[in-house]
Amino acid sequence: MTRHPPVKSSVRDLAVLGGAPSFAEPLYVGRPNVGDRNQFLKRLTDMLDRRWLTNDGPMLKEFEQRVATLLGVRHCVAVTNGTVALELTIRALELHGEVIIPAFTFVATAHALQWHGITPVFCDIDPTTHTLDPRAVEAAVTPQTTGIIGVHVWGHPCDIGALTAIAHRHSLRLLFDAAHAFGCSYQGEMIGRFGDAEVLSFHATKFFNTFEGGAVVSNDDDLATRLRLMRNFGFAGYDQVVSVGINGKMTEVAAAMGLTNLESLDRFITTNQRHYEQYRRLLAGVPGIVPVAYDAGERCNYQYIVIQVDEAHAGLSRDELMEVLWAENVHARRYFYPGVHKMAPYLSHGVSLPQTDRICVQVLSLPTGTAVQSANIETICQIIRLAVAHADHVRTAVQARHRRAPTG
Numbered sequence: 001m002t003r004h005p006p007v008k009s010s011v012r013d014l015a016v017l018g019g020a021p022s023f024a025e026p027l028y029v030g031r032p033n034v035g036d037r038n039q040f041l042k043r044l045t046d047m048l049d050r051r052w053l054t055n056d057g058p059m060l061k062e063f064e065q066r067v068a069t070l071l072g073v074r075h076c077v078a079v080t081n082g083t084v085a086l087e088l089t090i091r092a093l094e095l096h097g098e099v100i101i102p103a104f105t106f107v108a109t110a111h112a113l114q115w116h117g118i119t120p121v122f123c124d125i126d127p128t129t130h131t132l133d134p135r136a137v138e139a140a141v142t143p144q145t146t147g148i149i150g151v152h153v154w155g156h157p158c159d160i161g162a163l164t165a166i167a168h169r170h171s172l173r174l175l176f177d178a179a180h181a182f183g184c185s186y187q188g189e190m191i192g193r194f195g196d197a198e199v200l201s202f203h204a205t206k207f208f209n210t211f212e213g214g215a216v217v218s219n220d221d222d223l224a225t226r227l228r229l230m231r232n233f234g235f236a237g238y239d240q241v242v243s244v245g246i247n248g249k250m251t252e253v254a255a256a257m258g259l260t261n262l263e264s265l266d267r268f269i270t271t272n273q274r275h276y277e278q279y280r281r282l283l284a285g286v287p288g289i290v291p292v293a294y295d296a297g298e299r300c301n302y303q304y305i306v307i308q309v310d311e312a313h314a315g316l317s318r319d320e321l322m323e324v325l326w327a328e329n330v331h332a333r334r335y336f337y338p339g340v341h342k343m344a345p346y347l348s349h350g351v352s353l354p355q356t357d358r359i360c361v362q363v364l365s366l367p368t369g370t371a372v373q374s375a376n377i378e379t380i381c382q383i384i385r386l387a388v389a390h391a392d393h394v395r396t397a398v399q400a401r402h403r404r405a406p407t408g
């Protein structure tokens with residue numbers, strides 16, 4: 001049980017100014033959403049009785065079927081994780097040369113390409129949706145380009161219409177990294193059926209998890225056949241290997257978790273949406289703190305509570321506010337910082353992405369999900385309000401902390 005801390009009322013109560021931290025235990029971003037434990041344990045018992053632990057087991061088949069039905073797509077090919085799902089799809093679509101992606105994404109989007117000797121070409125994003133800017137995409141197409149990977153960041157769908165038109169115009173493959181977007185829609189249709197394929201991650205920190213896991217969803221029958229071969233060493237029968245493959249199989253225990261969590265999807269979404277609305281209500285009117293908004297006309301998993309800190313109006317930088325929160329044991333996260341284009345393996349690309357750079361120093365992801373309680377959110381928002389209301393005072397205190405402990 002989390003005990004509810006007293007709400008702080010004076011700036012001197014803030015932990016960066018010497019007050020007691022609001023939370024005795026850290027409050028994390030991305031603690032797993034876990035469905036009905038008894039259902040899960042029952043599935044495990046059945047699995048052990050069957051002694052069928054992996055290799056196209058009954059739970060894997062049921063899981064794939066349910067995901068495909070939920071998303072309204074012909075095929076779901078479940079695999080070990082989202083990164084392997086990306087890699088398999090990249091190979092199955094025979095991408096090569098250059099592929100256009102955002103730099104505002106988890107590094108795996110770029111790694112999956114680079115790992116296969118394909119050059120990720122980083123492209124800038126739209127400052128409101130944080131997804132690929134179609135005009136920048138079109139400008140980045142060269143004779144070497146073979147594909148585009150859009151990322152539905154925070155569950156915001158990319159401008160799928162514009163990206164589809166660009167892909168057609170230039171005969172490019174179009175893939176979506178939908179790791180954030182399970183359960184979200186685009187123009188009323190579930191994410192999962194767009195482009196040549198979409199890739200899901202079921203990592204523990206994602207909205208919906210299978211411990212580790214991922215899937216490729218697609219309406220392309222041939223692609224699905226190739227992916228099924230590739231994830232199982234190219235085996236077409238007991239001892240008939242027809243193509244090169246790897247081991248990307250999802251286990252039965254992961255599928256059991258998936259089936260169980262699918263049964264709680266509505267509860268996860270309801271909780272997340274309630275948290276989202278509470279954050280928006282409690283942060284309304286705080287200068288320089290702009291919550292990233294979801295389109296109320298679309299389905300959404302509300303898994304990410306993201307604020308943009310506008311230093312000029314808040315009087316504090318994102319990093320200063322983050323330090324205030326960490327001192328309270330609120331482990332807010334700056335996502336995708338400093339941008340994939342500024343990470344060691346990709347620095348040599350030397351690209352300039354002004355919008356990405358600006359967003360990378362502004363965004364802060366706050367704790368939500370079924371492990372967080374509404375009283376926790378009240379406390380977090382009060383900390384942010386207090387810090388911004390006394391920004392000068394707080395900034396001085398944060399700088400003094402740095403002088404005492406320069407490595408932070």
Ligand SMILES: *Cc1c(COP(=O)(O)O)cnc(C)c1O
Pocket residue numbers: 081082083084105106108109151177179180201202203213214
């Ligand atoms: C989590 C994530 C991945 C990687 O998924 P894993 O299942 O962790 O391998 C890829 N892309 C994005 C945008 C992600 O958030």
